[in-house]
Amino acid sequence: MAIKEELQKQLIDELVVESLEGLDAFDHEILVLETGEQTADTWNNAFRIIHTIKGSSGCVGFGKVESVAHVGESLLAVLRDGSLTPDSNTFSSLLRYSDALREMMRSIGQDGVEGSADHSQLVSDIQALHSGLTGAKHGNPAFGFFDEEPKAPEALSDTPMDAPTAAPLAATTADKEDTNASHPAGSQAPKGSISDSAIRVDVSQIDRLMNLVGELVLARNQIVQSTGQDADPAHVAAVQRVNLITSELQQSVMKTRMQPIGNVWSKFPRIIRDLCHELGKDVALVMEGNETELDRTIIEAIKDPMTHIIRNSIDHGIEHPEQRVADGKPAQGRLSLRAFHEGGQVNIEISDDGHGIDVGRVLQKAIQRGVVTQEQAARMSQREMLALVFLPGVSTADEVTNVSGRGVGMDVVRTNIEKIGGNVDLHSEQGKGTTIRIKIPLTLAIIPALVVTCGDDRYAIPAASLVELVRIEGDQVDKSVEHIHDAPVYRLRGNLLPLVHLAKELELTALRHEEEAMFLVVLQAEGRQFGLVVDGINDTEEIVVKPLGKEMKGLSVYAGATIMGDGKVALILDVLGLARRAMLLDEGSRQSAKDRDGIKAPDADNETRSLLVARVGANRIAIPVSCIARLEEIPAGKIEHAGKLEVIQYRGRIMTVVRLASVLGIPDGASPAESADSERLLALVVCALETSNLGVIVDAIEDIVEERIQIEIREGQRGILGSAVVQQRVTDLLDIKELARMAA
Amino acid sequence: MAVLDVQEVVRQQEITHVPLAPGVVRGLINLRGNIVSTIDMRRLLKMPPLDDESQSINVITRVAGALVSLLVDHIGDVIEAPDDRFEPVPSTLGSEVKHIITRVCKLPGNLLMILNPERIVEFDRVNLPVPIELHKDRAA
Numbered sequence: 001m002a003i004k005e006e007l008q009k010q011l012i013d014e015l016v017v018e019s020l021e022g023l024d025a026f027d028h029e030i031l032v033l034e035t036g037e038q039t040a041d042t043w044n045n046a047f048r049i050i051h052t053i054k055g056s057s058g059c060v061g062f063g064k065v066e067s068v069a070h071v072g073e074s075l076l077a078v079l080r081d082g083s084l085t086p087d088s089n090t091f092s093s094l095l096r097y098s099d100a101l102r103e104m105m106r107s108i109g110q111d112g113v114e115g116s117a118d119h120s121q122l123v124s125d126i127q128a129l130h131s132g133l134t135g136a137k138h139g140n141p142a143f144g145f146f147d148e149e150p151k152a153p154e155a156l157s158d159t160p161m162d163a164p165t166a167a168p169l170a171a172t173t174a175d176k177e178d179t180n181a182s183h184p185a186g187s188q189a190p191k192g193s194i195s196d197s198a199i200r201v202d203v204s205q206i207d208r209l210m211n212l213v214g215e216l217v218l219a220r221n222q223i224v225q226s227t228g229q230d231a232d233p234a235h236v237a238a239v240q241r242v243n244l245i246t247s248e249l250q251q252s253v254m255k256t257r258m259q260p261i262g263n264v265w266s267k268f269p270r271i272i273r274d275l276c277h278e279l280g281k282d283v284a285l286v287m288e289g290n291e292t293e294l295d296r297t298i299i300e301a302i303k304d305p306m307t308h309i310i311r312n313s314i315d316h317g318i319e320h321p322e323q324r325v326a327d328g329k330p331a332q333g334r335l336s337l338r339a340f341h342e343g344g345q346v347n348i349e350i351s352d353d354g355h356g357i358d359v360g361r362v363l364q365k366a367i368q369r370g371v372v373t374q375e376q377a378a379r380m381s382q383r384e385m386l387a388l389v390f391l392p393g394v395s396t397a398d399e400v401t402n403v404s405g406r407g408v409g410m411d412v413v414r415t416n417i418e419k420i421g422g423n424v425d426l427h428s429e430q431g432k433g434t435t436i437r438i439k440i441p442l443t444l445a446i447i448p449a450l451v452v453t454c455g456d457d458r459y460a461i462p463a464a465s466l467v468e469l470v471r472i473e474g475d476q477v478d479k480s481v482e483h484i485h486d487a488p489v490y491r492l493r494g495n496l497l498p499l500v501h502l503a504k505e506l507e508l509t510a511l512r513h514e515e516e517a518m519f520l521v522v523l524q525a526e527g528r529q530f531g532l533v534v535d536g537i538n539d540t541e542e543i544v545v546k547p548l549g550k551e552m553k554g555l556s557v558y559a560g561a562t563i564m565g566d567g568k569v570a571l572i573l574d575v576l577g578l579a580r581r582a583m584l585l586d587e588g589s590r591q592s593a594k595d596r597d598g599i600k601a602p603d604a605d606n607e608t609r610s611l612l613v614a615r616v617g618a619n620r621i622a623i624p625v626s627c628i629a630r631l632e633e634i635p636a637g638k639i640e641h642a643g644k645l646e647v648i649q650y651r652g653r654i655m656t657v658v659r660l661a662s663v664l665g666i667p668d669g670a671s672p673a674e675s676a677d678s679e680r681l682l683a684l685v686v687c688a689l690e691t692s693n694l695g696v697i698v699d700a701i702e703d704i705v706e707e708r709i710q711i712e713i714r715e716g717q718r719g720i721l722g723s724a725v726v727q728q729r730v731t732d733l734l735d736i737k738e739l740a741r742m743a744a
Numbered sequence: 745m746a747v748l749d750v751q752e753v754v755r756q757q758e759i760t761h762v763p764l765a766p767g768v769v770r771g772l773i774n775l776r777g778n779i780v781s782t783i784d785m786r787r788l789l790k791m792p793p794l795d796d797e798s799q800s801i802n803v804i805t806r807v808a809g810a811l812v813s814l815l816v817d818h819i820g821d822v823i824e825a826p827d828d829r830f831e832p833v834p835s836t837l838g839s840e841v842k843h844i845i846t847r848v849c850k851l852p853g854n855l856l857m858i859l860n861p862e863r864i865v866e867f868d869r870v871n872l873p874v875p876i877e878l879h880k881d882r883a884a
Binding site for chain 2: 456457506508552561563567
């Protein structure tokens with residue numbers, strides 16, 4: 001008995017999962033049909049999906065689903081035959097119909113029952129569509145309803161869709177995948193081969209696997225740390241192998257959790273269509289980079305913010321068709337989604353060609369709400385004003401619709417994205433459109449972090465919010481740290497940086513010794529930068545994030561905990577929470593000053609670029625900071641050879657290194673004697689490429705600058721993008737991708 | 745405590761202090777790769793801290809899917825008691841103790857309090873942070 005119930009439960013679970021997937025695909029087919037870009041199989045596919053749902057749910061005894069599904073199936077049958085020409089009303093009804101089925105499936109998934117919702121109105125609507133237009137053929141709709149029953153499979157038998165549609169009726173739902181897979185129909189063939197080689201794995205299983213790998217990484221760190229230089233060589237070799245295998249395992253498991261971003265995006269065409277209907281707009285959606293992969297948890301986390309942004313764009317970004325024509329734009333609006341990998345992060349761009357954001361109105365709203373004062377407003381740049389829409393209570397919509405415009409939106413979007421270690425940037429040109437750029441990390445489970453010491457304990461800071469590290473020598477501390485009221489600030493390249501003492505925020509009693517050097521960790525949260533004062537900076541490490549118990553859920557300053565290489569537990573600081581706490585504690589006179597500071601943060605300005613300036617021979621070479629992973633110094637003797645390539649062992653992997661001087665044919669500054677010295681330290685810039693790192697050896701690293709630059713493209717020199725004036729001097733801009741190609 | 749609530753018993757571990765956490769939370773320990781919060785039973789029961797904690801024991805228990813460690817002075821014995829030895833908690837008991845005890849077991853010679861681990865981690869419902877006072881625990 002119990003086994004039977006278990007089996008039944010399993011069947012139902014599979015039914016729900018497959019049906020929901022099927023309904024998503026169904027929506028997609030209907031939307032394709034509506035645009036008129038269908039192929040011969042589109043109606044067939046839609047029909048087949050519904051037919052499968054009907055058959056499977058009937059099998060497990062969900063009569064209500066079966067009967068509702070049946071009505072639509074009948075309508076689809078005539079639509080497919082071409083004896084009925086669909087209009088927009090038909091498509092809307094079909095989408096509502098798929099919603100109804102989806103709702104019932106969800107209810108089955110949750111409570112095991114079909115739910116009490118009444119779908120009779122929908123059923124009669126669809127029957128009306130069916131009978132109204134094919135009335136002559138069928139006469140009485142009720143009669144036609146039953147009349148259709150034997151006809152459906154019959155009609156199928158002469159289409160190539162026969163096998164998958166008929167099979168589920170006879171067999172169990174579990175067979176659907178297989179029958180699909182074995183299906184020979186042309187357009188379905190690629191899909192079939194995928195399900196042939198793929199299996200369905202429970203997400204919790206993968207999460208467990210991920211956890212285990214996480215533990216393995218920790219154990220590996222411990223082993224590596226405890227294996228000294230003088231250990232038995234065989235032992236060291238084994239440890240190195242374990243080290244490598246663990247890294248590889250970690251990457252492979254991480255890959256299994258990756259999903260293409262298209263999984264989230266597939267929901268958008270439907271949302272956009274519904275919104276357009278509701279608002280009387282016409283918008284075409286363009287999607288690029290569907291296949292860009294992201295961790296499952298992140299995909300989940302960006303779903304809502306993205307939906308919100310898209311709703312915003314359509315509701316008050318893109319104008320009504322008449323307005324657009326009057327403005328000399330095509331009547332159909334354009335919303336484009338673009339996703340791509342860059343420097344270990346995923347970028348998502350959402351842009352529309354609407355009327356853009358009215359900066360004046362944003363400012364007016366912000367002043368009204370008391371977010372900024374008149375004087376502050378007068379001194380703001382365009383970009384700073386735009387950034388105001390991310391503050392709570394600022395909305396540009398004239399009126400509140402039920403779609404958007406309540407002024408709680410963009411701030412939530414930003415908070416949600418920063419919660420997963422990402423950031424949002426907005427660019428808008430009045431009359432031309434708005435672009436919102438989201439940058440998010442690839443994964444959350446294992447993150448690079450900076451380990452710092454404060455008091456007797458170590459804390460980990462996620463590298464995503466890290467901007468830079470500053471060390472102030474003991475005798476400089478008094479001079480360089482100034483106070484506004486009670487608030488300490490530090491002048492970082494001319495800008496005031498508010499300082500937060502970690503020890504003070506955590507209410508630790510241990511005080512820093514005055515004479516020692518002071519360590520500043522410059523962090524970024526909600527578009528503001530602040531300097532965190534810590535007792536010491538240890539190293540960066542890959543850490544596994546573990547949640548804290550519910551006893552400590554209320555502590556917003558921690559994002560979790562992790563186990564360090566020596567087996568001790570360290571807390572992970574939540575930069576956002578920490579910033580909030582610090583701001584909260586000294587609210588008042590400084591608040592507005594801080595706000596202004598924050599908006600002025602250099603990263604808010606998109607036109608400027610952060611560049612690392614290095615010297616090679618007599619040349620100045622600039623590398624975009626966005627593609628740099630780390631800066632290292634290595635002894636020349638560490639460079640080994642693999643074939644023609646020069647490589648080094650870097651963090652358990654083999655990394656190709658290129659000597660910029662020889663690649664670019666510049667004589668480097670070192671004398672032959674110096675070059676022969678294996679102890680000589682070389683400056684190495686580790687650049688992050690899509691799949692690996694590339695080490696670039698330069699003579700010296702000069703500076704990191706943020707400047708508005710204009711690049712003069714120069715052909716002929718491979719590996720050099722062009723030249724620009726940086727810090728009043730001509731500097732060549734390196735093309736990392738090209739360089740990697742040259743090295744390979 | 746019911747034996748089935750206990751996952752394991754481990755000796756004193758290296759504890760990582762959690763600043764800003766409620767007073768009864770001693771910190772975090774690393775239990776074979778799992779991070780487990782440690783609750784100081786003495787602080788919870790408002791007893792004075794021990795001078796020498798080297799003999800203290802972590803009792804690991806699973807509450808609502810998460811592991812929690814209860815730091816106790818020492819563990820006594822595992823006993824089996826028939827149902828009729830149990831009685832409800834007397835209503836005169838102090839509030840800080842009463843909410844974490846489910847029943848009292850009558851043993852020959854003394855009484856035994858049965859802890860409810862689920863309630864222990866809900867300490868934040870009671871007035872917190874717990875001041876470390878030196879007042880006598882009534883039930884001790």
